Amino acid sequence: MPESIVTILDVAIGGLLLGGIYALIAMGMSLQYGVARVLNFSHGEFIMLAAFGTFTLHTVVGINPLLCLVIIGPVIFLIGVLLHRTLFHELSVRAPNVDAYAASSILASFGLLFIIQNLALMGWGADYRAYSYLNFGVNIGGAVFSANKLVILGFSVAIGVGFYMFLARTRIGKGIRAAAQDPQTASLMGVNINRVLALCFGFGAAMAGLAGVLYSMRIPLNPSMGMQYTFIAVIVIVLGGLGSIPGSFIGGFILGIIGEIVSYFDPSLSLAAYYLIFMILLLVRPKGIFGK
Amino acid sequence: MPILEGEGVTKYFGGLAAVLNVDFAVEQGEVYGLIGPNGAGKTTLFNLISAALVPKPGIIKFKGVNITGKKPYQICRMGIARTFQTVKVFGNLPVFENARLGALFGTSTGMSATDAAKEAADLLDFVGLSAMSATPAKDLTLANQKRLEVARALATKPEILMLDEMMAGLNATEIAQGTELVNSIRDKGITVFMIEHVMKAIMSVCDRIMVLHHGEKIAEGTPQEIASSKKVVEVYLGEQDDAGS
Amino acid sequence: MDTARFTSKGFLIPGIIGLVILAGLATLPLYGSLYNVVLVTTILMYAILTVSWVMFSGSSGYLSLATATFFGIGIYISTLLLPNTGALLPLLVVVLIGGLGSSIIALGVGALTLRLRGIYFAVFTFGLVILVLELFNWWEHSVSHIRGRFVMLVDNDIIYFIMLGIFVATVLTYYFLQRSKFGLALRSIGENEEAAAHIGVNVTMVKVITFGISAFFMGAAGAIWATKLTYIDPYVAYSVNYSFLPVLMAIFGGMGQIYGPVIGAVIFAYLQEKFQTEFPYYYMLSFGIILIVAILYLPNGLVGLIQKIAQRLRKGGTGEEYADT
Numbered sequence: 089m090p091e092s093i094v095t096i097l098d099v100a101i102g103g104l105l106l107g108g109i110y111a112l113i114a115m116g117m118s119l120q121y122g123v124a125r126v127l128n129f130s131h132g133e134f135i136m137l138a139a140f141g142t143f144t145l146h147t148v149v150g151i152n153p154l155l156c157l158v159i160i161g162p163v164i165f166l167i168g169v170l171l172h173r174t175l176f177h178e179l180s181v182r183a184p185n186v187d188a189y190a191a192s193s194i195l196a197s198f199g200l201l202f203i204i205q206n207l208a209l210m211g212w213g214a215d216y217r218a219y220s221y222l223n224f225g226v227n228i229g230g231a232v233f234s235a236n237k238l239v240i241l242g243f244s245v246a247i248g249v250g251f252y253m254f255l256a257r258t259r260i261g262k263g264i265r266a267a268a269q270d271p272q273t274a275s276l277m278g279v280n281i282n283r284v285l286a287l288c289f290g291f292g293a294a295m296a297g298l299a300g301v302l303y304s305m306r307i308p309l310n311p312s313m314g315m316q317y318t319f320i321a322v323i324v325i326v327l328g329g330l331g332s333i334p335g336s337f338i339g340g341f342i343l344g345i346i347g348e349i350v351s352y353f354d355p356s357l358s359l360a361a362y363y364l365i366f367m368i369l370l371l372v373r374p375k376g377i378f379g380k
Numbered sequence: 381m382p383i384l385e386g387e388g389v390t391k392y393f394g395g396l397a398a399v400l401n402v403d404f405a406v407e408q409g410e411v412y413g414l415i416g417p418n419g420a421g422k423t424t425l426f427n428l429i430s431a432a433l434v435p436k437p438g439i440i441k442f443k444g445v446n447i448t449g450k451k452p453y454q455i456c457r458m459g460i461a462r463t464f465q466t467v468k469v470f471g472n473l474p475v476f477e478n479a480r481l482g483a484l485f486g487t488s489t490g491m492s493a494t495d496a497a498k499e500a501a502d503l504l505d506f507v508g509l510s511a512m513s514a515t516p517a518k519d520l521t522l523a524n525q526k527r528l529e530v531a532r533a534l535a536t537k538p539e540i541l542m543l544d545e546m547m548a549g550l551n552a553t554e555i556a557q558g559t560e561l562v563n564s565i566r567d568k569g570i571t572v573f574m575i576e577h578v579m580k581a582i583m584s585v586c587d588r589i590m591v592l593h594h595g596e597k598i599a600e601g602t603p604q605e606i607a608s609s610k611k612v613v614e615v616y617l618g619e620q621d622d623a624g625s
Numbered sequence: 626m627d628t629a630r631f632t633s634k635g636f637l638i639p640g641i642i643g644l645v646i647l648a649g650l651a652t653l654p655l656y657g658s659l660y661n662v663v664l665v666t667t668i669l670m671y672a673i674l675t676v677s678w679v680m681f682s683g684s685s686g687y688l689s690l691a692t693a694t695f696f697g698i699g700i701y702i703s704t705l706l707l708p709n710t711g712a713l714l715p716l717l718v719v720v721l722i723g724g725l726g727s728s729i730i731a732l733g734v735g736a737l738t739l740r741l742r743g744i745y746f747a748v749f750t751f752g753l754v755i756l757v758l759e760l761f762n763w764w765e766h767s768v769s770h771i772r773g774r775f776v777m778l779v780d781n782d783i784i785y786f787i788m789l790g791i792f793v794a795t796v797l798t799y800y801f802l803q804r805s806k807f808g809l810a811l812r813s814i815g816e817n818e819e820a821a822a823h824i825g826v827n828v829t830m831v832k833v834i835t836f837g838i839s840a841f842f843m844g845a846a847g848a849i850w851a852t853k854l855t856y857i858d859p860y861v862a863y864s865v866n867y868s869f870l871p872v873l874m875a876i877f878g879g880m881g882q883i884y885g886p887v888i889g890a891v892i893f894a895y896l897q898e899k900f901q902t903e904f905p906y907y908y909m910l911s912f913g914i915i916l917i918v919a920i921l922y923l924p925n926g927l928v929g930l931i932q933k934i935a936q937r938l939r940k941g942g943t944g945e946e947y948a949d950t
Contacts, residue, residue: 127744129751178921194688194747195872196920202869202913206906315865319752326745356763363756366749370741430823451829452822462823470816481813484806486825493806536824 094231099352100345105237105306107344108244109299113317114324114336115248116295122331123268123288125186126176126193130200131321132314134164134293137204138300139309140212146219153221156301157243161294168293171200172286201315208311218308236305243302248337251295255333264288268331316359323366329379339377381444383408383540383571384429384460389438391424391595398424399435400595406540411562411572413582415606416592417615422575423465425592426544430462431455443539456486461538463529465545465575471518478517479503479531486536496535503531507561523554530561540571547578559585583607591615639884650789654782662785664898666853669788672890673846675871675878676795680802681839683880685832686815687743691734691750693867694757695840698730699723699847700854700862701761707852709775716779720787720848727844728837735833754863761859773858776851787849795842800883802838811835866909870897873912877919879926888927 113135120128138160145151176193183189222236255261266274267284275281328339350361382405389402399421406412414422427433429440431452440448442458470478479500483491504510507527512520517528526546533541547558555578562585566572576582583603591599591606593615599606606612654662674692682689702723706713738749765772802808810831813821822828851857870893878889900908923930
């Protein structure tokens with residue numbers, strides 16, 4: 089296969105992989121912001137936490153990182169539910185109006201960011217850590233791709249689609265969608281709003297956690313790595329359209345591909361590119377692609 | 381020349397036309413009413429005039445001058461003031477400050493602090509809120525907050541005052557007081573453009589009324605003409621029974 | 626302006642206390658140890674950041690997380706104009722340029738992002754620190770190929786006095802801004818932006834200019850702080866902590882009165898200095914917890930809490946004082 093085609097395929101797969109991770113992170117944040125109405129600045133910290141958790145479970149206990157998905161995912165889910173039940177619910181009760189709640193929940197999540205980041209610093213130190221898993225090459229039609237890339241891509245698409253099905257088909261999923269559209273009517277129709285909000289927050293955190301487990305196979309880890317993903321998640325949910333879960337999914341892939349293309353030319357400029365996209369988006373079409 | 385005109389005023393939200401091709405002309409000194417069922421586009425039209433939104437397409441003229449595309453603060457300083465359907469007082473500031481700020485920022489020529497204070501005092505007296513000057517605005521009853529919004533708007537020395545459902549949520553006595561207030565404002569020489577659901581009030585105080593339905597103008601005329609228009613009655617049947625008229 | 630205000634009792638007493646404290650601070654290098662001078666310099670730096678942050682975010686209600694960015698820009702301007710090879714310009718001029726440089730960037734960022742809803746503004750400013758960090762890293766890595774810069778040494782007492790001067794300027798600006806027509810406009814924006822716009826306030830201009838003014842002091846503080854750090858790289862200059870700590874200090878201290886943010890800054894800057902070396906991450910962790918506790922249980926900060934207690938102790942306090950801020 090000619091060199092240029094391989095490069096293009098490599099960038100394409102890299103973009104899809106990055107996109108898959110972004111899609112999961114964004115879907116998670118979309119749940120928290122779109123339904124629970126919390127703009128969670130500590131969202132990226134759950135990615136970081138899950139990544140470090142996988143690192144430790146794999147290097148110390150020898151557990152397969154893919155298995156960590158089912159170990160760490162639920163743990164992060166529970167942490168998310170607990171956080172909402174205690175902190176964010178309490179804030180919503182005390183807030184005199186919607187705007188006050190928005191402000192206090194953002195600030196509280198900012199505090200959470202520092203708590204989680206410093207816990208990680210205490211646990212793992214400030215140095216970069218990494219582990220390797222499935223790092224061998226897979227030959228597809230004469231081109232060689234890293235196995236973990238394909239595995240991550242596969243899993244993130246599967247999780248994303250799976251979660252979408254969950255929202256569309258199950259009773260809990262329908263309750264979530266109802267609560268997202270109109271909390272008052274939903275609660276009149278028998279949906280336990282407080283439970284739904286806490287679940288959403290938990291699912292949102294869990295999505296971040298799953299993304300963290302997957303991505304930890306490929307990147308070096310560091311306690312301050314989370315913040316950029318929080319920022320990226322917001323860009324994606326705006327790109328995809330606020331309140332649209334499928335929008336976040338697709339938006340994630342779009343941004344991931346753009347990011348990979350920019351990275352090909354200069355890796356350290358991808359964040360600048362995202363920032364530029366964000367600015368243009370907000371000035372020209374804040375509704376995003378699928379926004380209502 | 382009409383003091384406020386609109387030509388082909390349109391606004392789409394997504395695929396839905398909230399206001400569609402509305403022409404209107406408010407004459408100086410009159411009390412002009414705007415009615416229509418819920419969702420007819422009345423507040424949207426106000427928002428388009430006050431520049432909270434931009435018509436696309438459409439033109440709005442004030443005293444013959446095209447004001448489309450200007451910013452809200454410019455519209456205010458030119459002489460158009462408004463109140464809001466959901467009351468927007470400065471809650472943590474005292475009643476007096478609320479009124480004073482209108483005079484301080486909203487007039488076309490600017491006012492000194494002392495003059496603004498005097499203006500505020502006069503207007504609070506005019507709307508009957510002098511006794512509450514020091515109370516934080518958020519502690520007022522809804523009816524009083526609405527009066528405060530009127531005082532604040534009047535403090536900007538407007539030539540035309542737009543009232544958005546000033547009577548909503550008021551009891552019969554308060555409605556009567558509100559009607560009296562509108563008449564007093566007209567007596568000051570200020571044109572009044574008012575959205576109302578409370579039929580009794582609007583019919584008794586307006587010189588002319590425009591009716592919107594699904595964003596389009598379906599009728600315009602004197603209160604008698606509107607009341608006897610079959611089209612309007614059809615559109616309104618059922619709506620009239622709530623709204624405490 | 627209302628001169629009667631200056632002689633009223635409510636002004637005289639805090640005013641005298643303020644002057645006494647100022648006199649004590651102004652003479653500190655004469656009687657204080659080196660350690661104390663450096664400690665107070667640090668406290669003043671955080672107080673500047675906190676008061677400047679409140680200047681904009683406290684009144685307008687727009688949460689800015691860009692403090693670290695403007696502080697860092699000031700630091701980098703120092704590296705350019707005060708390299709260890711020798712000053713290119715007088716120290717005070719550099720401090721001024723540090724402030725102006727940050728101001729100009731703030732005006733640009735503000736003009737672009739302050740027409741958006743508050744939530745987008747918060748996210749933008751949050752991302753700004755990360756972005757600028759990345760850009761400077763990229764520059765040093767790919768363009769200049771020089772890792773880190775050195776700033777020239779300046780006497781600790783001089784650093785102290787300049788920081789004190791910036792602090793006084795910040796507080797005075799905040800004080801007069803609050804009481805000016807401009808400050809009133811900003812307040813009305815914080816109360817209800819749409820209403821403010823409709824009574825004649827040019828909301829975008831007021832927000833952007835205030836944002837720019839607040840960034841000036843952050844940049845100036847950064848410029849002089851660089852001479853204390855001496856070694857600067859992007860991670861040193863652009864740290865999210867400098868966005869987080871002023872928020873914590875302001876919320877904990879309380880934003881109702883001028884001295885609230887200052888008290889908050891004094892408390893946490895002092896705690897940070899004490900614990901930074903021994904328990905580096907524990908104290909930051911506890912700060913995060915304190916922020917959350919403050920948000921939940923101290924809606925008006927420490928000062929607000931004290932005022933409430935005082936009001937309750939006052940005989941028959943019906944709260945006739947009108948919100949005097």
